[in-house]
Amino acid sequence: LATGPMLRLRCPTAGEWLPLTQDWSERWCTLPQLYVDRNCERIGAFETRADDVFVVTFMKCGTTWMQELAWLLLNKLDYEGSKQSYVMERSKFLEYSAMGAMVDKDSITACNNMSSPRLIKSHLPAQLLPPEVWLKKRKIIYVARNVKDVVVSSFNFVRGLNMWNGSIAEFVDEFINNKIAYTSFWAHIVDFWRMRNEPNIFFVTYEEMKKDLESVVKRLCIFLEINELSKLEMKELLHHLSFDNMKAHQYTNLTGLLKQSYEINENFDFMRRGIVGSFKDELSDDHRKKLDKWTNDILQQY
Ligand code: A3P
16 A cells, blocks of 8 residues: 555546546546556456446445455355355455455456356445446445544554554545545545435445444345345344454454465454444544544535
């Protein structure tokens, strides 16, 4: 994230296929140059399937949690299957090749080779997702999260992976100035928030998942056109998706997988705290105020 040249991209195509805001042309996304060189055109040409489901998030918003949930719903609650391979294997990361080749050296080919129904993860903003997703109105699950918790979670993540040596103060500034990969954060979320009532969009927050996961599961079953779960099925699923269970389970706690590709700090754990409001004891008053002011200023423009 902090290494290599970064590039600010503007939406590459002129809005015809996007059900997006009129001011799309002002939207920027910061991505590593490597990503653009290797993948941009291939993502543009990516062919989707009628039963594809995309899990789209800004990083650290609860992607893995949602992937595990959606994968289980799409695969008849196959807990045995979920214990046989990493969630990143079962639900591939569309643009990952350029980001470190943790699992797939060529993520696009890996997605092409997945059997249906595919659950595909992406952190790309709306305007950079494959155009077919919009043209053919593929199902998208979008998870958003409080920006201050995202900053804290991302900071700990990149620091734990030795991808960031700076201070939290520098990280907050880079985040606000759209220099961290996948920023601009608010543009990412607002686009999907505006589309939240479209039939192919399932918009949910990490905070809602923490507060009442059962209701989220029920809503998601309707969205995915899956039969309602029995009480017992629901109970087992909620247990499986609990933070402690996912932390203990090597295929949902990505720490082991990350260790294979990065020089990870000793105390790094992908399943870090899993709470709402960790910023309260991890961000100084100054940083909180800075992020609040920046948020208010930006959201007033939308
Ligand atoms: P924290 O760093 O705040 O603990 P992503 O999958 O998008 O990278 O998000 C990672 C964040 O989701 C981490 O947040 C992680 O702990 C949290 N998370 C993962 N699984 C979770 C679960 N089952 N329950 C609650 N939080 C979870």
